[in-house]
Amino acid sequence: MNRIFGIVFLSAFICLSSVGSAQSENITLGKIWKSGEFSSKSVTGIRSMQDGLHYTSTVNKDGEQFIVKYAYADGSAKDTLLHGPALKNNAGNPIRFSGYEFNPDETKLLLATDEESIYRHSSKAHYYAFDIASEKRSPITDFELGKQQLAAFSPVSNQVAFVRNNDLYISDLDKNTETRITMDGEWGEIINGAVDWVYEEEFSFHRGFYWSPKGTKIAYYRFDESEVPEFDLTMYDGLYPSEYRFKYPKAGERNSEVRIKVYSLGSGETLEMDINANPEQYIPRIKWSESDDQLVMMRMNRHQNKLDFLLADLSKSNGNMVSTKNIYTEKADTYIEINDNLIFLNNGQHLVWNSEKDGWNHIYIYDFKTNEVGQVTKGDWEVIDFYGLDQKTQTIFFSAAIESPIEVAVYSISYGSVIRDFKKSGKSVVPKNDMRHKLTKLTPNRHTNDATFSESFDYFINFESAANMPYKIALFDKKGKKIRDLEQNEALESRLKKYNLQPKEFGTFTTEAGHDLNYWMIKPAGFDATKSYPVMFIVYGGPGSNTVKNAWGGADYFWHQHLAQEGYMVISVDPRGTMRRGRDFKHSTYLELGKLETEDMIASAKHFGNLNYVDADRIGVMGWSYGGYMSALCLTKGADYFKLGIAVAPVTNWRYYDTVYTERFMRTPFENPSGYDDNSPINFVDQMKGHFMLVHGSGDDNVHYQNSMEMIKALVDADVQFELAIYPNKNHGIYGGNTRYHLFTKMTNFIISNL
Numbered sequence: 001m002n003r004i005f006g007i008v009f010l011s012a013f014i015c016l017s018s019v020g021s022a023q024s025e026n027i028t029l030g031k032i033w034k035s036g037e038f039s040s041k042s043v044t045g046i047r048s049m050q051d052g053l054h055y056t057s058t059v060n061k062d063g064e065q066f067i068v069k070y071a072y073a074d075g076s077a078k079d080t081l082l083h084g085p086a087l088k089n090n091a092g093n094p095i096r097f098s099g100y101e102f103n104p105d106e107t108k109l110l111l112a113t114d115e116e117s118i119y120r121h122s123s124k125a126h127y128y129a130f131d132i133a134s135e136k137r138s139p140i141t142d143f144e145l146g147k148q149q150l151a152a153f154s155p156v157s158n159q160v161a162f163v164r165n166n167d168l169y170i171s172d173l174d175k176n177t178e179t180r181i182t183m184d185g186e187w188g189e190i191i192n193g194a195v196d197w198v199y200e201e202e203f204s205f206h207r208g209f210y211w212s213p214k215g216t217k218i219a220y221y222r223f224d225e226s227e228v229p230e231f232d233l234t235m236y237d238g239l240y241p242s243e244y245r246f247k248y249p250k251a252g253e254r255n256s257e258v259r260i261k262v263y264s265l266g267s268g269e270t271l272e273m274d275i276n277a278n279p280e281q282y283i284p285r286i287k288w289s290e291s292d293d294q295l296v297m298m299r300m301n302r303h304q305n306k307l308d309f310l311l312a313d314l315s316k317s318n319g320n321m322v323s324t325k326n327i328y329t330e331k332a333d334t335y336i337e338i339n340d341n342l343i344f345l346n347n348g349q350h351l352v353w354n355s356e357k358d359g360w361n362h363i364y365i366y367d368f369k370t371n372e373v374g375q376v377t378k379g380d381w382e383v384i385d386f387y388g389l390d391q392k393t394q395t396i397f398f399s400a401a402i403e404s405p406i407e408v409a410v411y412s413i414s415y416g417s418v419i420r421d422f423k424k425s426g427k428s429v430v431p432k433n434d435m436r437h438k439l440t441k442l443t444p445n446r447h448t449n450d451a452t453f454s455e456s457f458d459y460f461i462n463f464e465s466a467a468n469m470p471y472k473i474a475l476f477d478k479k480g481k482k483i484r485d486l487e488q489n490e491a492l493e494s495r496l497k498k499y500n501l502q503p504k505e506f507g508t509f510t511t512e513a514g515h516d517l518n519y520w521m522i523k524p525a526g527f528d529a530t531k532s533y534p535v536m537f538i539v540y541g542g543p544g545s546n547t548v549k550n551a552w553g554g555a556d557y558f559w560h561q562h563l564a565q566e567g568y569m570v571i572s573v574d575p576r577g578t579m580r581r582g583r584d585f586k587h588s589t590y591l592e593l594g595k596l597e598t599e600d601m602i603a604s605a606k607h608f609g610n611l612n613y614v615d616a617d618r619i620g621v622m623g624w625s626y627g628g629y630m631s632a633l634c635l636t637k638g639a640d641y642f643k644l645g646i647a648v649a650p651v652t653n654w655r656y657y658d659t660v661y662t663e664r665f666m667r668t669p670f671e672n673p674s675g676y677d678d679n680s681p682i683n684f685v686d687q688m689k690g691h692f693m694l695v696h697g698s699g700d701d702n703v704h705y706q707n708s709m710e711m712i713k714a715l716v717d718a719d720v721q722f723e724l725a726i727y728p729n730k731n732h733g734i735y736g737g738n739t740r741y742h743l744f745t746k747m748t749n750f751i752i753s754n755l
Helices: 006-017 029-033 197-202 416-425 490-496 554-565 583-587 595-609 626-636 659-666 673-677 681-687 706-717 739-754
Strands: 054-061 064-071 077-082 097-102 108-117 123-131 136-139 149-153 159-164 167-172 177-180 190-192 209-211 217-224 230-235 242-247 257-264 270-273 281-288 294-301 306-318 321-331 350-355 362-367 371-375 382-390 395-401 409-414 448-453 459-466 469-477 482-487 504-510 516-522 533-539 569-573 614-624 644-648 691-697 723-727
Touching: 029 554, 029 739, 097 123, 097 149, 108 149, 123 149, 123 159, 149 209, 159 209, 167 217, 197 659, 209 281, 217 281, 257 281, 257 294, 270 306, 321 371, 350 382, 362 382, 362 416, 371 416, 382 448, 395 448, 409 448, 469 490, 516 554, 516 595, 533 554, 533 595, 533 626, 554 569, 554 739, 569 595, 595 614, 595 626, 614 626, 614 739, 626 644, 626 681, 626 691, 644 739, 681 706, 691 706, 691 739, 706 723, 723 739
Parallel strands: 270 321, 533 569, 533 614, 614 644, 644 691, 691 723
Antiparallel strands: 054 064, 064 077, 097 108, 108 123, 123 136, 149 159, 159 167, 167 177, 190 217, 209 217, 217 257, 230 242, 257 270, 281 294, 294 306, 306 321, 350 362, 362 371, 382 395, 395 409, 448 459, 459 469, 469 482, 504 516, 516 569
């Protein structure tokens, strides 16, 4: 059964109807990746100030940087907190900063300079403390000792904690003293105050220390990665290539042993939290409550289907070890995903947390003593992002996909009644019906919306976009009243009127097996239903990730438009395993990554191949990362339906990927060998019939170049011809300089030549 999401198609038609027959110019790859012709403007560098009424932003002028304070209410500039001329080195040249943070009373700034990437999210830099009133800057430490990581002001004093060479330090800026908290940090062995590669990549954080609310203590991670297997990356950067070695635990291999410790600034004492430390568990988050004596740690088993919240009371230590109390446990038959939505209420009794335990991602309140207090949101729809809560008004702010799984709006809901009803009855409050009638929708339009709230939650900046509409950025108040536009991208929309753009249309079809799958489609330029067109599928398909969204696609959108100009129908389908359609749909691929997704992609090729205007003998597929894995599976297991495939940075065997991500969905290779082997494209290359292109960056620290090397060996052994493109030293994103232009030119030519 086919159906079109009418309102989405209508918005696309309205946005593009003005283009009409006046379109004359075609999109070129150079205009996408060289000239910036299609770049949209945004609002970046916004940082709310503590009062929630003002924000700061970085302004660049005449080669110098300024930090300016603005009023949310009217956008007027109120003060310049950092003047570019005040930030110059001894030679009189500007010192460029890549990031900044305030101290708690907003009288000082931490400025990161000379920043250098470590992995995809982490970096090290030279940090300056800058006094706003005196315009005096001073390094937080002796720069000759090495760059610093993660520098953070104390919440109450003029002190900065930071990591250097895997050890944790505190610099007292008033006394001009430095305290070394840990002594055993060593590359490839012990990490204090930061996290290892797999935690950074898969648990999505890289700070490994946290000041207590009153600044009397610092809680920090200690990773012992000495037993974790090492991976070597060859870097082609000189006459003789160099090697970059780092600890990378592949599926089934040993993880770091993680301990949580707390350093007391007053006594100089370090205490360890009793978490039963061992490599067969994870500590994906730690967080202080409202007290300097209460630390909560999340502990997960290696299968990631059991989550404990452990509460440590630091006022009751037993020697150097602090006992912990389990205040909440959640279990799942499949897996539990971690988020950052743990918030403690200032009554000292309750915490707020997200869970999929009722089948959809929703918000709950828990009591430290009696476990669950109640469910705040409920319904057959997903909470997408949790922005936080205003404890004064007892209001939670979040986004959700309620009206459609391809669209997201911003909402608020009161949580006070949940706590009151629990106190009256003494029983957990579980709504019987859908709670959408209790919500206040704060964004007026459909499409995809994402908010950045002020500290007080009085205002939020909304980033709205649609498949055929660049970002519209506006300021709203907390009740959803629009105050003013910040960026409407009129210049880009005006430029687009002269190009030959086709609307992206959305719909749903039902597979032969009875599964409803969402898709988007861009028809070829000058589409004629009496003709027959080739198809390029764009796929990702990984767990909890969607490509079928009514949201702006940036450069990828224009590449898809370029293919449409060349006579291709471009389609993307979200197979089973993707998100916004409930836990059962998302978790259906458990233990067999690739199996159901490939079945759904084959079903998609069949469905669209049966349309009168599709040439079923000319169907191709392209994907990156997990999408590259899917492309390789389509060209092997789906060889009868796909005639061309491009796999960029693909996983080709889950045995080569990391523990946290892979085992979350597959368990270990020892426990689930068939799940790994039956869905590895390496094992099915003898079935390949079509044209295949393999692309990888040789410096990819995430999906290792090894994946493509093993795929090449299998292809050669099976006597299967293929195209290969290796980008020296490029990481998983394969970008920088002329790289993207070269890559997309190569892929486009491959499609045109072979499809």
